[in-house]
Amino acid sequence: MAARGLYLRVGVLAIAGIVLAVGFVVFLAGGRGLQATEVFETYIEESVQGLDVGAPVRYRGVPVGRVTQIGLVAAEYRRPQGADFNAGFQLVFVRFGIDPGLVGETPSLADAVQLGLRARIRAQGITGVNYVELDFANPQRFPVPDLPWQPRNPVLPAIPSTVAQVTSAAEVMVQRLQGVPIEQMAADLSALLANLKRQTGDGDAAVALREVARTMTLVRAAVEDSDLAGALAELRAAATDARNLLAGPEMRGAVANAGAAAAELRRTAQRLPGAVEGMERTMRAARETTVDVQAELLPILIDLRATTASLRAMADQLRAAPSQALFGAPPTPDRRR
CATH class of the missing domain: 1.20.5 (Single alpha-helices involved in coiled-coils or other helix-helix interfaces)
Structure with missing residues (x-):
């Protein structure tokens, strides 16, 4: 009986240990495998060193899934018969599962890709461990590539990692420096x-x-x-005299007189329109008077001209025949005699 009780306790402890171990593994896996996931794949054009199966997939730093498979495109997808071995078959494919419950409501994959959703490899600290980062980028800068094979899962385009971009820029710079003489x-x-x-x-x-x-x-x-000290002293004295002159009573009086003259000139300028208007009225009246006088003098001048003509004729007659002018003409002779 004692041995049977001992076996029972050992069995219970073993079962409890197994349950705890399974729970611990499930806890470390974050419930992976217990929830439905959507599988996507992307194609990397660089080394995936440090990225392993089970690595996290994060959307802007938030864990949303895990990497499920990593391999070569040339081994996963067969090249069509007669097709060229292009650069597409030199890529590395990465499949990963995403928990829809952690993402929430999202647009369709085609709309998200059109808006610029891309995947890339990011380093996690300085440990050399990488993960897959999902984020939005410029869709014109990173267009969607054409694939010569039929993917088995929905494809999320990838962009180069920061390290790859820096390395590419450095290589371009080195190439340009090599061309410099x-x-x-x-x-x-x-x-x-x-x-x-x-x-x-x-x-x-x-x-x-x-x-x-x-x-x-x-x-x-x-x-x-040179006597710079004397020149400076004379210049200082001249400046002092000018300051005293400007501050003296004569200058103040001149300024006051100038102000009074300006005020008088202002008043005169204000009265000037009235004076000009009065002068214009006087000129108009004088013009009208001159016209009237001319109208009255014209008949008098005509009569005076006629009188002058009569006097001139009489003077001529007196000069020619004074007796006839005084006593009249002689009697007309009688023709009947």
Whole structure:
């Protein structure tokens, strides 16, 4: 009986250990395998070192699934008969499952891809462990590639990782640097330095530097010999006199007179329109009076001209026949005699 009880306790402990182990594994796996997942695949054009099956799949840092399979496209998809072995068969495929409950309501995969949803490999710290990151990118910069095979699962396009982009940019820079004529540039720089050294030694530059030094010496001597202190004192005295003159009563009186003259000029300018209007009225009245006088003088002048003509005729008659003008004409002779 004692042995049977011992066996029973050992069996219970073993079963409890197994249950705890299974629960611990399920806990570490995050419930993976107990929930329905949607499987997607993507194609990587770089090394997947550090990415293993079971690696997390994160959407902007939030875990949404796990990597389920990693392999070569050339081994997974057969090349069609007669088709060329293009770069597409040099890729690495990565399949991963996503828990829809962790993602929530989303658009269709085609709409999400059109909006720029892409997958790429990201490093997790400095441990060398990688994971798959889902995020949105510029769809014009990273278009959807054409695949010469029929995928077994919905495809989410991939973009190069940050490390791959940096490496590619560095390779492009190195290629450009290789095309730069560094030796020619070094030779030109050496020739330039030699020419500069020769110019500063005995060339035009050396002559110019000596002339500048001589000019500076002459300027220093002129400054030391000149009475700068006296000139500054005279300038200060002139400034003081000008300040006193501006602050003196004469200047204040002149400013006041100028202000009064300006005010009087302003008042005169204000009265000027009325004076001009009165002058215009006077000119109009004088013009009207002149017209009336001309109208009245015209008949008088006509009569005066007629009288003058009569007097002139009478004077001519007196000059020609004074007796006839005074006594009249002689009697007409009688024709009957």
